[in-house]
Amino acid sequence: MEPDPERKGEAVRGGRVGIRDVARRAGVAISSVSRVLNGNPNVTPALRQRVLEAVEALGYQVNLVGSDLRRGTTRTVGVVIDDIANPLFAEIMLGAEATLSAAGYLVTLMSSHGTARGDAAALRHFRGRRVDGLLLALSDDTGADWHAALAAGDGGCPVVLLDREAPLPCHSVLSDHAQGMDAALTELVGAGHRRIGLMLGPLCTRPGRARLRAFEAGLRARGLNPDARFVTLHTPATAADAERTMAGVLRRPAADRPSAMIVGGGQLLTGALRALHAAGCRLPEEMSLLVCDDTPLAELHRPGLTALRRDVIGIGRAGAELLLEAMKAPGAEPRSATIPIEIVRRASVGPPAA
Amino acid sequence: MEPDPERKGEAVRGGRVGIRDVARRAGVAISSVSRVLNGNPNVTPALRQRVLEAVEALGYQVNLVGSDLRRGTTRTVGVVIDDIANPLFAEIMLGAEATLSAAGYLVTLMSSHGTARGDAAALRHFRGRRVDGLLLALSDDTGADWHAALAAGDGGCPVVLLDREAPLPCHSVLSDHAQGMDAALTELVGAGHRRIGLMLGPLCTRPGRARLRAFEAGLRARGLNPDARFVTLHTPATAADAERTMAGVLRRPAADRPSAMIVGGGQLLTGALRALHAAGCRLPEEMSLLVCDDTPLAELHRPGLTALRRDVIGIGRAGAELLLEAMKAPGAEPRSATIPIEIVRRASVGPPAA
DNA sequence: TTAGGTTTTGGAAACGTTTCCAAGGCCGCG
DNA sequence: CGCGGCCTTGGAAACGTTTCCAAAACCTAA
Numbered sequence: 001m002e003p004d005p006e007r008k009g010e011a012v013r014g015g016r017v018g019i020r021d022v023a024r025r026a027g028v029a030i031s032s033v034s035r036v037l038n039g040n041p042n043v044t045p046a047l048r049q050r051v052l053e054a055v056e057a058l059g060y061q062v063n064l065v066g067s068d069l070r071r072g073t074t075r076t077v078g079v080v081i082d083d084i085a086n087p088l089f090a091e092i093m094l095g096a097e098a099t100l101s102a103a104g105y106l107v108t109l110m111s112s113h114g115t116a117r118g119d120a121a122a123l124r125h126f127r128g129r130r131v132d133g134l135l136l137a138l139s140d141d142t143g144a145d146w147h148a149a150l151a152a153g154d155g156g157c158p159v160v161l162l163d164r165e166a167p168l169p170c171h172s173v174l175s176d177h178a179q180g181m182d183a184a185l186t187e188l189v190g191a192g193h194r195r196i197g198l199m200l201g202p203l204c205t206r207p208g209r210a211r212l213r214a215f216e217a218g219l220r221a222r223g224l225n226p227d228a229r230f231v232t233l234h235t236p237a238t239a240a241d242a243e244r245t246m247a248g249v250l251r252r253p254a255a256d257r258p259s260a261m262i263v264g265g266g267q268l269l270t271g272a273l274r275a276l277h278a279a280g281c282r283l284p285e286e287m288s289l290l291v292c293d294d295t296p297l298a299e300l301h302r303p304g305l306t307a308l309r310r311d312v313i314g315i316g317r318a319g320a321e322l323l324l325e326a327m328k329a330p331g332a333e334p335r336s337a338t339i340p341i342e343i344v345r346r347a348s349v350g351p352p353a354a
Numbered sequence: 355m356e357p358d359p360e361r362k363g364e365a366v367r368g369g370r371v372g373i374r375d376v377a378r379r380a381g382v383a384i385s386s387v388s389r390v391l392n393g394n395p396n397v398t399p400a401l402r403q404r405v406l407e408a409v410e411a412l413g414y415q416v417n418l419v420g421s422d423l424r425r426g427t428t429r430t431v432g433v434v435i436d437d438i439a440n441p442l443f444a445e446i447m448l449g450a451e452a453t454l455s456a457a458g459y460l461v462t463l464m465s466s467h468g469t470a471r472g473d474a475a476a477l478r479h480f481r482g483r484r485v486d487g488l489l490l491a492l493s494d495d496t497g498a499d500w501h502a503a504l505a506a507g508d509g510g511c512p513v514v515l516l517d518r519e520a521p522l523p524c525h526s527v528l529s530d531h532a533q534g535m536d537a538a539l540t541e542l543v544g545a546g547h548r549r550i551g552l553m554l555g556p557l558c559t560r561p562g563r564a565r566l567r568a569f570e571a572g573l574r575a576r577g578l579n580p581d582a583r584f585v586t587l588h589t590p591a592t593a594a595d596a597e598r599t600m601a602g603v604l605r606r607p608a609a610d611r612p613s614a615m616i617v618g619g620g621q622l623l624t625g626a627l628r629a630l631h632a633a634g635c636r637l638p639e640e641m642s643l644l645v646c647d648d649t650p651l652a653e654l655h656r657p658g659l660t661a662l663r664r665d666v667i668g669i670g671r672a673g674a675e676l677l678l679e680a681m682k683a684p685g686a687e688p689r690s691a692t693i694p695i696e697i698v699r700r701a702s703v704g705p706p707a708a
Numbered sequence: 709t710t711a712g713g714t715t716t717t718g719g720a721a722a723c724g725t726t727t728c729c730a731a732g733g734c735c736g737c738g
Numbered sequence: 739c740g741c742g743g744c745c746t747t748g749g750a751a752a753c754g755t756t757t758c759c760a761a762a763a764c765c766t767a768a
Contacts, residue, residue: 382717382718383717383718383719384718384719385717385718385719385720386716386717386718389716389717396715396716396717397716397717398715398716398717401716401717420723422723423723423724423725424722424723425723426723
């Protein structure tokens with residue numbers, strides 16, 4: 001092939017064609033190419049066409065890194081999720097994405113796979129890359145380090161917390177776990193249960209803390225004592241871990257174990273059911289089960305599982321809306337949305353066996 | 355007014371503290387700050403400390419956009435997923451992330467929510483931001499536009515396709531759907547079924563195409579005719595859509611409907627089960643069910659659902675390994691890994707009713 | 709003590725854009 | 739015919755880094 005002198009400039013620099021190559025090829029200034037590409041109206045049709053031809057011919061595509069640097073903005077928001085395997089997360093994402101992409105933002109995601117280190121890495125990536133906003137369901141909202149980063153609002157971008165809390169006020173969308181747990185206890189106590197167990201994820205995020213607090217307060221309010229043996233924490237909240245816990249519970253004599261179990265969200269349900277099935281334990285005759293998040297598994301299991309439900313897409317949507325506001329008016333007063341929780345009665349709750 | 359010379363530089367530019375502010379404060383050159391921050395060994399302890407103090411005092415954090423631009427690399431790989439709600443996706447991600455982060459790469463994700471436009475937007479974002487590699491489970495692998503983009507390897511970065519195919523050879527990890535579907539048919543035909551239905555997602559990705567092809571070929575090889583009425587496509591593959599389909603099937607008289615159904619992956623199973631439960635259809639007495647991907651729902655449903663299983667984490671891992679290789683040796687011959695599929699027998703397949 | 713070498717440091721040039729500013733062309737109107 | 743104003747275009751200065759290069763400082767050995 002003849003080394004076309006026209007292509008020389010392109011070949012020089014690592015084979016990557018940049019805006020200057022387009023400009024040279026079209027015989028115009030770099031700034032004109034930029035104007036065409038950004039839809040600036042003050043451009044002659046003839047010039048526009050020449051530029052477009054050159055773009056086409058060279059297969060040019062803009063380097064957004066340069067563009068981001070110059071503009072100082074990215075039209076992108078970052079989402080950090082603690083547990084990508086949580087069945088709810090997809091819906092949160094759906095809700096957020098619909099709202100944000102309608103507003104012209106791209107949504108990118110990082111998982112922090114359950115560790116504070118993962119949180120930090122994701123935060124560093126997103127902030128350092130200058131996303132315009134952040135939606136955070138961190139693995140650990142108790143760390144002093146990121147509280148500091150959050151406080152230094154000056155170097156940062158607008159942030160909305162998803163069911164997480166920080167020592168300082170902050171945009172957030174919070175599920176009403178207190179209400180949910182109370183409904184759960186009403187249901188179980190109403191059915192006659194006195195010994196109620198609770199399986200939770202870690203306490204380093206709000207759902208775990210809020211559920212535990214509401215559980216203990218709710219029991220006491222009903223004149224019952226929370227039994228520490230029957231409250232288990234799972235860090236991280238894996239199915240295998242939950243299976244072990246439930247298997248342990250089922251090994252106890254029936255009179256000395258909870259007659260009802262409340263299972264927290266995430267993958268705990270999967271593990272709990274494995275143990276239940278393995279032990280041949282019948283629901284609700286031998287044990288009542290109530291799960292803290294409604295999923296297809298809870299709905300379609302036979303018997304159907306009584307569950308707490310919230311508008312998960314709504315969580316994502318509310319988070320996105322709060323974030324859009326915050327990006328529009330950066331200095332504004334922190335606001336928070338509260339998502340109600342309702343109980344869905346199915347067949348897994350019945351009177352206690354004993 | 356006397357602007358404090360010390361703070362002048364910082365205040366001047368939008369309140370954001372940059373490397374030059376650090377340099378000024380520490381009384382050293384910008385390049386020295388950079389060296390300290392990047393762990394360059396040729397740096398006096400004294401200088402290092404002064405820089406670190408300034409960093410601390412100013413709360414400086416590096417702007418990775420500038421860094422990316424200069425370096426031309428990001429230590430980041432992008433993942434594009436067609437359907438974030440697919441239960442398998444989390445495990446793929448897990449496998450990929452473990453391998454890639456061990457190699458020092460950050461993993462970021464975008465969903466293309468089932469549309470070719472989403473694919474294009476995600477690709478534009480990632481390539482434009484100069485990720486070092488791409489793991490793609492696109493919504494539509496049939497588009498000529500992105501084939502072209504793929505072919506222009508010169509402007510792009512290494513790419514690994516996840517169960518997608520392109521007209522030109524390309525790194526990829528492919529599930530052996532032919533083998534899986536064959537095992538499924540063996541199972542069903544072996545149980546005595548002659549009228550077998552198939553619910554699939556869209557044909558614009560490989561799993562749909564491969565399953566359909568294998569289904570038709572497999573039936574013919576067994577002397578059976580695929581009945582077009584019993585093969586349904588779902589674009590996109592939502593649970594609601596699948597529920598409608600299954601409800602329609604169940605409205606037919608028993609003699610005129612499939613005695614066994616094969617349900618594709620994603621959210622189709624959820625919808626199918628809803629319809630089955632609503633109709634009070636007993637498995638496997640009134641219908642046999644076989645599902646193309648093994649999930650907690652398939653496992654824990656009663657009766658347990660016979661399913662096709664593959665090492666999903668392994669898919670992510672294999673993709674990541676291929677990508678690491680490709681990033682190390684960009685020009686190398688495209689390679690592909692094949693993931694076997696096995697059948698997991700549970701209780702949802704039995705002899706036909708009729 | 710000086711020459712030669714090795715570290716350590718500073719200065720400046722990139723990286724690829726966007727955008728400001730000024731100059732040039734063109735138009736219409738006086 | 740000339741002049742003011744608009745539209746279009748080109749040039750150059752940012753944006754915040756990293757890294758190359760050269761100068762300075764230090765050390766060792768002759």
